[in-house]
Amino acid sequence: MRNTTITDIAKKLKISASTVSRALNDYPDINEETKNQVKMLAKKLNYWPNPIARSLKSNRTNVIGVIVPEIKHDFFSSAISGIEEVAYHSGYTILVCQSNESYDREVINTNALMHQRVAGFIVSISQSTTNGDHFKALLDRKIPLVFFDRAFDQLPAIKVVIDDAKSSCRAVTHLIERGYKKIAHFSGPIAMEISKQRLKGYKNALKKANLPILNELIRYGGLQESDGYASMDALIKENVIPDAIFAVNDPVAIGAFQRINEAGLKIPDDIAIVGFSNNKITSLIEPPMTTVNQPSYEMGEKAAEILIEMIEKKKTHNENKAIVFEAELVVRKST
Amino acid sequence: MRNTTITDIAKKLKISASTVSRALNDYPDINEETKNQVKMLAKKLNYWPNPIARSLKSNRTNVIGVIVPEIKHDFFSSAISGIEEVAYHSGYTILVCQSNESYDREVINTNALMHQRVAGFIVSISQSTTNGDHFKALLDRKIPLVFFDRAFDQLPAIKVVIDDAKSSCRAVTHLIERGYKKIAHFSGPIAMEISKQRLKGYKNALKKANLPILNELIRYGGLQESDGYASMDALIKENVIPDAIFAVNDPVAIGAFQRINEAGLKIPDDIAIVGFSNNKITSLIEPPMTTVNQPSYEMGEKAAEILIEMIEKKKTHNENKAIVFEAELVVRKST
DNA sequence: TTTGCTTATGCAAACGATTTCGGAAAAACA
């Protein structure tokens, strides 16, 4: 079965393809009767304009490119859900790629989607991304770009984020309120904005409570479980045992959690622990872990709304603007 | 900044566009020197063939359409992750839509992707889908289609599923091994394939253990929490108290769980309970619930592998074949 | 009758790549 084309309709009605095109697009200088004939036949033949042919002329599509580190992570899949929902209601579809935290793959994906002429991008960058040339190429071509959660900060693009510093400060303050005093922080890659902001929040909370900021209690690493495990391991080996830990994210917290268990220490009695992102696993473990919940679905919705507005209003987006969401602390038994 | 085209290269080298095309595609009847010149200039100008122009000629794309009920659900997002991974390594991108369990939206999405000329479809149907005309349209156009998890059974298409009967049998056998003898089953809509299969597994397990199959212990209902609640309520009112329950899915199990709690009965001492699907909530409740975990990521990978093979080998797919995965029992404290 | 204007439509180019057909030039052969 072939798809009906505009020329099929033209032939049947013995008129030209251009007239059919104009009739279907309601051009004013087409006779009403012709228009009706065309539209009726189009409906009868189940005509649907070929979006590929259209795209070739217009050099754009009704597709939004979405690039995230990993689709299956709660936070991202929920955000994608929100993006799709908004996109659907505006007549867009979404092309979804995952970088698997690899810079190279992020670049490849970005280029692939760019060459597929997606109308705009919604991106959360990989952990290993420190160079933003592939995103700059989008801005150069005036392709709308919205970051969410993990933004590439050196570029003038809009980002949808939570207030990492504020939420982190709240999480650490919670620890302080529960009576913990020697609070360690397991940070992420120092180049990453979320690492910086969460570290900042940690320090702010300590300052507000007049607690000392001790460098030996601040550990840098990656964003994986193994990094949290390693940081905790180092503390134990150095015999620097904090009474609480605030981790840059949930995997790191889980890694520390494991090492704490292995050391025979009790959570939360010996050491309390707070993660970040409210990953599923944090509630599965025993004891369930206190963490910060990000409004992922809503952030996805918002990112899509902004992007679509940029696409449709052809707004240039050379402003470094942040849409900031509130994140809520989920208190569980680990504190 | 404009994208380089094949004619840009042709003009610079004072040759024809056709020669450039052939050089880039390594046609044998192009002079080696010409080929090299073309390739070098292409690289220098950062040339990338326009996939839209290609698609217009070939009437196909390197895009796979994925339609699921809800992206953010654990099972589906994990499956999508698996699909994307395989797709990426084969040079495909994925267009993801969610039906939100709405038949209408599933139809709209299917048509939209079909008209966008996706190379193939991977679909898990919505709960409300009873008519398969939109999928039949794909088969008519020889567009490859693979179902996963929830298949539309009346069509000759490949499906990637788990062995519901076998997994159910294993779950019930687990109950028997733990010493439970009066095991009830809360089934789903009798018309649904998963209901039939899971009921079958329940019966098989009882037979193997030489336990009687009692109709009063088999309750039919929907797939929602309220249905599980109602079934449990009925049992209590009839004073038929089982010592264990195997529910058709997690929501039904959760409903029963609530009613059991309200009745002041203890889980697992008075009544044990097993769900199906390993929904997030099953591990959050107290006590955490034993359930059946489906290998979502692997099922996604497999579905993508099959689909891509169909696409590339242009295999017709008029066979109703099932790829069956093993589902694993996740034992928690509710049993 | 000529000129000018409106209305409705067609022609052809364009988007960028691929592909069929064929031809010129060079090489090989008689």
Place this chain on the structure above:
DNA sequence: TGTTTTTCCGAAATCGTTTGCATAAGCAAA
């Protein structure tokens, strides 16, 4: 020298739609 074969390349059509320009018909005013 003449004929055939090979090598290399170009012209043009094609995919389906949009759009600038041309034009025919009809009618009114001069």
